[in-house]
Amino acid sequence: MTIELPAGIADDEEVEELTSSPSPARTYLTATLTLMALIGAWEICARWANLPAWLLPSPSAIADAVADWRWELLQHFLVTFSETLLGFGLAIVVSIPLAVAIVYSPILQMTIYPILLALQSMPKVAIAPLFALWIGFGMMPKILVVFLVSFFPIIVATERGLTSVPPPLMELIRSLSASPLQTFIKIRFPTAMPQIFTGFKIAITLSVIGAVIGEFVGAQSGLGYLILLASSQSRTPLAFGALLCLTVMSILLYYAVELIERLVVPWAKKT
């Protein structure tokens, strides 16, 4: 939006700025500088205290490890990344239709939904060894753990979203004798979209955790596996490097979902 000076306000007048929040560029710059200062302090402390690298490596040692192991890290990154995306995708494909079925069927709402909600309180970490027992050590058990942890936020968000249509709007639609399909496509699903994306954003962060949990239980590849291996051999800088990769993955995935949200549901309330 352009700001035009109303007639009668001279250009040289001192105008008070009402927007008090700092510009995004400034916020990012401040955050980056703070992070760099902290890393610098860590480097100095690590060198000054002369800590052994296996206990707490310095940032420079971690950077060296990442550089030395870049191809291995990339390979393991891609494994964990695929597990995360496949599990997350599976959760979307299963959760949304199931949530729709639950919303439209009072029987399902009374039978399946309470069981699903009860299952949500089950610690998913505890199921991971069982998956390994049942389906072995390939990618599948990891995908299933990811699916399990990201399934619930999506189904709950979708259910809430679909039932959040304002009552007057439902009455308006009913007064026009709209078909259930019209109501779903034109009103209910678009109304639910912002909440579904909120579910996605919770689920995607959990998905990465789910993949790592799956790898911890038993794997031959993936960043979780690499962390276990590196720590068991006291190669702490490498473990830190893998951890860094996981963090980057988590952030990338979260912002990817947010970007898609902005493109698909621009009307969602900005938070």
Added chain:
Amino acid sequence: MDKIRIDSLSKTYASKVGRVRALENINLTIGHNEFVTLVGPSGCGKSTLLKVIGALIKPSRGRIIFDEAPLLKPTADVGIVFQEPVLLLWRTVLDNVLLPAEILRLDKAKAKKRAMALLKLVGLEGFETRHPDELSGGMQQRVALCRALIHDPSVLLMDEPFAALDPMTREELGFELLRIWDVEKKTVVFVTHSIPEAILLADRVVAMSPRPGAIARILDIDLARPRTLDMQFTDKFKSYSDEIRAVIHRRAGGSAP
């Protein structure tokens, strides 16, 4: 010929606390293109009555005769405006207005032409491609009004449509509604809890009293049209408003202030 006839209609709700009679033996006839306002304190069942007229709520007893036939299910010959605009945030102003036309599968080109004309009528020309969150409350309610009129219904049901607006916008929209009603002749049933608003807009005011919701008095408003704000200060206006206030409060068991 009457447009809507309400025949000894009652509505009772059952809840844990017991049965609540929302409407008690309502008899009312509304003529073609008449502007009727339902006024009363909260709990007098005016909104319930409006929804029964729109066939959104089934009466417990009695019936609605709509165009000489019993009204059993919602009809597309009715347009509704609520207190909240409830516009679809993901649609532009124009597409919001077109929603009923889409649902009723009306001719697209004709509907679009009519939508543009209606938006012009309410002073929103040039806002067609905007989204609801870019509009003020008054503008949003104007869009809701266009949406209610797009399929050219013969009846317009309005449930406290201006109650959420500030007093100035409210007055402005009231007169605008009268101007539109002059162009687009409709039978209007308008629910409000504001006595001056009820008098200023209506051909007839139906004053309702609560517990149970019943018609306390029906007044013919004999004020010239077009209506003006000045009419509020005439003796005639004051006597209408005194009379409505008196019947509403007497039946409610309180005393007139």
